[in-house]
Amino acid sequence: MIEIISTTNLTKTYGETHVVDNVNLSVKQGEIFGFLGLNGAGKTTTIRMLLGMIAPTSGQCYLQGKKVSAGNINTWRDVGYIVETPYSYPELTVRENLEIVRRLRGIQDKSCVSWIIKKLKLEEYASKKAKHLSLGNAQRLGIAKAIIHKPKILILDEPTNGLDPAGIVEVRQLLMDLAKNSGVTILVSSHKLDEISKIATNIAIIHDGNLIKEIDGKQLENQLKKLLILDGKERSAMKSILSKAGYKVNAQDRRISEEFLPMKIQNEDAVNNPDKIATLLVNAGYPPTLLKVEKEDLEMYFLRTIKEIGGNLK
Amino acid sequence: MNKIITCVSIEGKKLFHSKVPLITMLALTLVPFMGGFFMFVLKDPSLAQKLGFISAKAHIMGTADWPSYFGLLSQAIAVGGLVVFGFVTSWIFGREYSDRTIKDLLALPISRSIIVFSKFIVAILWCLFLSIFVLVLGLIVGKVVDIPGWSSDIMIRGTLVFIICSILTILLSTPVAFFASVGRGYLSPIGFMVFTLVLAQIIAATGYGQFFPWSIPAMISGAAGNHNVIIENISIIIVLLTSIFGLVGTMFWWRYADQS
Numbered sequence: 059m060i061e062i063i064s065t066t067n068l069t070k071t072y073g074e075t076h077v078v079d080n081v082n083l084s085v086k087q088g089e090i091f092g093f094l095g096l097n098g099a100g101k102t103t104t105i106r107m108l109l110g111m112i113a114p115t116s117g118q119c120y121l122q123g124k125k126v127s128a129g130n131i132n133t134w135r136d137v138g139y140i141v142e143t144p145y146s147y148p149e150l151t152v153r154e155n156l157e158i159v160r161r162l163r164g165i166q167d168k169s170c171v172s173w174i175i176k177k178l179k180l181e182e183y184a185s186k187k188a189k190h191l192s193l194g195n196a197q198r199l200g201i202a203k204a205i206i207h208k209p210k211i212l213i214l215d216e217p218t219n220g221l222d223p224a225g226i227v228e229v230r231q232l233l234m235d236l237a238k239n240s241g242v243t244i245l246v247s248s249h250k251l252d253e254i255s256k257i258a259t260n261i262a263i264i265h266d267g268n269l270i271k272e273i274d275g276k277q278l279e280n281q282l283k284k285l286l287i288l289d290g291k292e293r294s295a296m297k298s299i300l301s302k303a304g305y306k307v308n309a310q311d312r313r314i315s316e317e318f319l320p321m322k323i324q325n326e327d328a329v330n331n332p333d334k335i336a337t338l339l340v341n342a343g344y345p346p347t348l349l350k351v352e353k354e355d356l357e358m359y360f361l362r363t364i365k366e367i368g369g370n371l372k
Numbered sequence: 373m374n375k376i377i378t379c380v381s382i383e384g385k386k387l388f389h390s391k392v393p394l395i396t397m398l399a400l401t402l403v404p405f406m407g408g409f410f411m412f413v414l415k416d417p418s419l420a421q422k423l424g425f426i427s428a429k430a431h432i433m434g435t436a437d438w439p440s441y442f443g444l445l446s447q448a449i450a451v452g453g454l455v456v457f458g459f460v461t462s463w464i465f466g467r468e469y470s471d472r473t474i475k476d477l478l479a480l481p482i483s484r485s486i487i488v489f490s491k492f493i494v495a496i497l498w499c500l501f502l503s504i505f506v507l508v509l510g511l512i513v514g515k516v517v518d519i520p521g522w523s524s525d526i527m528i529r530g531t532l533v534f535i536i537c538s539i540l541t542i543l544l545s546t547p548v549a550f551f552a553s554v555g556r557g558y559l560s561p562i563g564f565m566v567f568t569l570v571l572a573q574i575i576a577a578t579g580y581g582q583f584f585p586w587s588i589p590a591m592i593s594g595a596a597g598n599h600n601v602i603i604e605n606i607s608i609i610i611v612l613l614t615s616i617f618g619l620v621g622t623m624f625w626w627r628y629a630d631q632s
Contacts, residue, residue, distance in 0.1 A: 103632070109479045112630040128484065128627060135481045145472040149389045158385070161378050162480050203476065 059086035061123070062211055062243040063108065068117035070103050070267075077103045079267040080117070085245055085260070090237045092258030092275070093247040094360065100267040101247040102142060105215050108245070109139055121211060135163075138209035140217050144200020148189030152180055152199055155188055156206060163207045170206055178202040179228070193220035201229060205236070212236065212244045218253060230257050251356040263363055270367045282354045283362075284329045289320040289348035290339065297321065299342045300335070320348055375482050379490030383464065387494055392463050396456050396498075400506050403448040408513035410444065411436045415519065437521035438514065442530025445510045446537045446593035449503060453541035454569055454586060457499045461545040462561035464491050465622070466552035474631065484626040492549065492619060496542055503538035507531065533592065540589040540611050544568075546618025553625045582607045585614040 063085035070078040078100040085091040095101045106112045108119045110128040119126040121133050146155040156171045175184050178198045183191060191199065197220045204212060212233070218226045234257055236242040248254045254261060255278055263271040273281065290296045297307045305328055309321040328335050332349055339346050354362070387393060414436035468474040477487050511527075552561040572586040581587035588607045 106632060111475070111478050112632050113628075128478070131481050131483050134479045137479060139479060141475045143472075145475075147386060147389075147473055148471060150386070154385070154389075158382050159476070161382060162477075162482055164375075164378075164481055 059088070061085070062087050062089075062121070063091070063213075063245055064120045065104070065108070066118050066120075068104065068107060068119060069115050070100075070107060070112065071115045076267045078107070078114075078264075081264065081267070081269050083245075083262060083269070085243055087243050088237055088241045089259045090233060090244045090246060090257050090275075092254035092261040093245055093264065094249070094251055094254055094261055095247070095264040096249055096364070099249075099264045101249075101264060102215055103267075104264070105139075105141055105213055105245075105247060108213055109137070109141065110134075111141070135207075136210040137213065138204035138207065138211070139213040139215075140200050140204050141215050143216075143219060144197060144203065146188035146191075146196065146199055146203070149187060151185050151187055152191070152195075153184045155199060156202060159203045159206055165207055174202045174206045177205075177232075194222055194225050197221055198225070201232075208240070210242060212242055212246075214244065214246045216248055217246060218248070226253065233257055251360040255356055263360065265364050265367070271363050278356075278359075282356070282359050283324065284354065285352050286323040286325075286328045286332055286335065287320045287348065287350050287352050288323070288335065288339075288346045290344055290346045292344050293321065295342075296339055296344050296346070299339065299344065303338055305335070375486050376490055376493075379482065379487055380493050383490050383494040386467075387464065387498060390463070390467075392460060393498065396460055396502055397505065399456055400449075400452065400502050401509065403445065403452060403506050404510035404513040407441055407444040407448065407510060408517045411441050411514070411519045412517045414440075415517070436519055438519055438523070438526045438530065439521065441510075441514055441519050442526070442534060443594045445506065446530075446534045447590060449506060449534060450537040450541055450589035450593040451569070453499070453503070453538060453589070454544065454572075455565060456502065457495075457542050457545045458548045458561065458565040460498055460502075461492075461495045461548040462552045462558055462565070464495050465549040466555075466558040466561060469552070469556035470558060478631055485623045488549075488623045488626050492546065492622075495545065495549070499542040499545065500538070503535070503542070507534055533594075537589045537593045540592065540608075543611055543615035544585055544589070544618075546615045546622065548618070550618050550621040550625060553622050554629075583610060585611050 061084055063083065065081055065083045068078055068081040068083075069076065081100070081104060083091070083093075083104075093101055093104070103112065107114050108121070108126060110126050110130075110133070121137060124130060124133055126133060146152075147158070150158070153171060153175065156174060160168070160171055175181055178201060180195065180198055180202060183195055188196065188199065197217070201214075201217060204214065214233075217233075218229050221229060230253075233244055233246065237244055237259075246254065246258070251261075255275065258275045260275055261273045261278060262269055263273075288296070293309060297309050300307045300323065305323050305325050307321050307323055323329070323335070329351055332351055336346060336349055468477065478484065480487075548561045548565060551564040552558065554560065568586040572581070572584060572590065575581055575584040576587040576591060581591045582604065583606070588611050591607075
């Protein structure tokens with residue numbers, strides 16, 4: 059497949075600080091590339107460099123094979139974008155704001171304004187001034203401005219910020235539809251892995267300016283660690299039996315709301331065969347009151363990945 | 373060319389949907405009325421005192437005639453224009469940063485220089501309109517007050533000086549756009565305007581006003597006290613160079629500086 063968005067050794071330094079450090083990205087046509095990182099990890103700086111808003115200290119960005127430069131205005135014809143929270147001219151209505159974008163992008167077909175208003179469900183607010191919009195509707199307007207010209211490339215920085223759950227689902231479906239049915243290449247940044255994982259075909263994690271992991275969206279599921287959670291009336295006896303059987307039990311003795319936290323076992327054998335643990339404990343006379351296999355949630359995976367490379371969680 | 377026309381009309385729309393045109397018109401409406409008031413008082417101080425417009429302690433200097441009135445209008449546009457025209461320019465550029473809409477103008481199939489240039493065109497056109505508005509209103513107020521000494525020669529000469537002062541003052545607003553862009557908002561350009569205004573007074577007082585761009589329009593208007601001050605070409609060149617610096621500097625800043 060054709061590489062649509064790419065960076066080579068992309069670096070941005072401010073004084074001594076490497077905000078983005080040798081980042082190499084490659085996004086192919088029709089992919090939804092999830093760009094994940096904590097606040098301040100370097101996501102927005104990378105996106106600004108991709109959009110020619112700031113110049114890299116070293117390295118390059120390419121869109122459709124063309125080197126990104128602020129002066130290369132034809133590059134932007136096929137690009138729609140949102141950088142951080144989108145803002146619009148407050149004293150102009152939703153329709154007027156979109157009309158301005160239509161004209162700036164040189165779109166002759168005036169009906170595209172009504173089309174995008176309908177697509178983003180902004181009909182009710184079309185005559186409302188942007189300053190009177192709710193955060194969610196202002197975000198919808200930002201998305202509308204990004205896709206009004208039906209771009210081939212979408213670069214979206216936290217596009218679902220401020221949207222309610224229904225809005226998040228709508229935007230997710232919209233992006234999947236654009237990628238699948240129109241071949242739009244999408245780079246979407248977020249600090250929420252669970253949200254990204256639902257749409258992304260590929261995920262890259264950036265931390266302290268470094269790209270620390272790239273995962274195929276389909277492989278993500280396999281990378282999530284599983285745990286066996288168990289509890290019972292005689293916790294210490296249970297722990298001792300399991301330890302003797304070779305299982306590493308993680309039991310915390312501190313109470314939370316008058317209750318002990320349940321014990322956890324990470325051993326692959328225990329996770330794959332919880333019945334063996336149940337049998338072992340029942341035979342020893344300590345039947346478990348709780349036994350369940352729990353998958354690591356995506357946020358935990360994200361934080362663990364950062365910790366594994368020695369990253370500092372601020 | 374089409375892109376410039378599109379951008380100018382968009383910038384015009386943004387300006388006319390704001391309160392800036394109304395505020396600046398109201399601010400400059402005061403100029404001819406203040407001038408007219410002084411002419412009225414100077415024409416017949418005892419009548420003005422009788423009507424209660426001035427107290428017995430009032431000490432207003434000057435003569436009530438058309439040349440003085442035109443001088444007053446030119447001085448007001450040369451000094452007040454620095455503030456009002458500067459305000460218009462600082463709003464047109466600074467609002468993109470304050471409203472955080474600048475991001476939407478940076479990755480478009482229209483060059484940033486065209487956007488900057490269009491903003492300047494709108495700022496200049498509006499400031500020119502304001503100048504003409506002050507002049508026309510000034511003439512009406514002058515006629516209503518019935519200032520003595522009218523002649524077409526005086527009117528042509530007075531109008532010419534007023535227009536020169538207006539154009540030079542408008543040209544001096546380009547560096548304001550540069551400071552609005554570098555300072556990312558309104559604060560820096562307004563600080564810059566106040567600084568130049570104060571410095572213009574001080575430098576004019578030292579006798580070097582003809583070499584300081586922000587003193588030059590006021591000197592041409594006769595604000596330095598000498599109605600026949602002859603401004604050499606160098607002064608005009610200094611104003612033009614300052615204006616070009618503001619225009620090119622702003623374009624370079626939008627094109628090459630990191631827009632983070």
